[in-house]
Amino acid sequence: MIPRQLTSAIRQKLVESNKIIVLYGPRQVGKTTLVRQLIDTLSYRSLSVNADELLYQTVLSGRDLNQMKLLVEGYDLLFIDEAQRIPDVGLNLKILHDALPNLKIIATGSSSFELANKTKEALTGRTWTYELYPIALGELRHQQNAFQLNQRLEEFLRFGTYPDTLQFANTTDKVQYLRELSSSYLYKDILEMASIRHADKLRKLLQLLAFQVGSEVSLNELGNTLGMSKDTVSTYIDLLEKAFVVFRLSGFSRNLRKEISKMDKIYFYDLGIRNVVIDNFQPLDLRMDVGALWENFLVIERRKRNAYNGWFANTYFWRTYTGAELDYVEESNSQLAGFEFKFSRKSAKEPASWAENYPGSSFQVVNQENYLSFLLD
DSSP states (O other), X not given: OOOOTHHHHHHHHHHXXXXXXXXXXXXXXXHHHHXXXXXXXXXXXXXXXXXXXXXXXXXXXXXXXXXXXXHHTTOSEEEEETGGGSTTHXXXXXXXXXXXXXXXXXXXXXXXXXXXXXXXXXXXXXXXEEEOOSOOHHHHTTTSOHHHHHHTHHHHHHHOOOHHHHHOOSHHHHHHHHHHHHIIIIIIHHHHHHTOOOHHHHHHHHHHHHHTTTSEEOHHHHHHHHTOOHHHHHHHHHHHHHTTSEEEEEEOOSSOTTBOOSSEEEEESOHHHHHHHTTOOOOGGGOSOHHHHHHHHHHHHHHHHHHHTTOOOEEEEEEBTXXXXXXXXXXETTEEEEEEEOXXXXXXXXXXXHHHHSTTOEEEEEOTTTHHHHHHO
């Protein structure tokens, strides 16, 4: 088993606080496993509920406090898996929590917009919220040294880091798993949850986004290609974000006229999912998109690293109309750090306009020689 970095943080909140624990994340990243292992280490009398079962849906959606009290009688902890399946789950959890403040409650959900919409307002001030990603390098580091991680770099770029994918020994099993996962996770779930009728356009949009990783995305161009309005494209991308398929990175600007900030870059939460969308699992030496894979890998792994270590930073890319650019920028405590990503071991100079306009900011090239320190330190 790969130890998950969130486990200790959730355990501490569970023991020290009576707030409800909400754990988001894509399907199959290990939310249920994490919670069950955590429960096994504690002495609480625990009731685990699968929200797909009609019996529990009825009790936990009926706003009937007496019925909910009967359900949890004799237990110290209630674990609700896939809580977004329960209608009005937020309001019902509020009723239960307010009536039984000493009852520990953990709820997981694989679609943030479903669970968030049903919990956010009702549970304001009553939750600790966490997001679980596919396996992070920081988690693998507990089992493997830097040499071993470097040996697996191509594997990470081609097949991603879903827990099951990492444990399959051969390429055939990895690809089959990713294809089966994507057929339900990318299409079936999202189409059902969002009532999207045009499944073909969602697939085409994902393919276009996959080919544009590392580049600025024009909603107008995507709309013209797909025969959809700019607003509809934006709505679809928003749904893909809330279902943990992709996320956006905005352009950094201090409103200097020469800086580009209107378009976003879009990255995938997992490169295995990105590659299955375009059906390309070829070795790196046969690919034309290694730079895009490298950039996506570094951005998502840095995102995991920051989230799991409680390090909060605003993140961007930076580019000017004259062509100067940085792949990644972090802003924290009014300090700016700029990064240029190079898959090769080449170096690069700090853009003169970056140093001139943002004195005191830092600059670093991240390549194969130092990427582990960028992602682990």
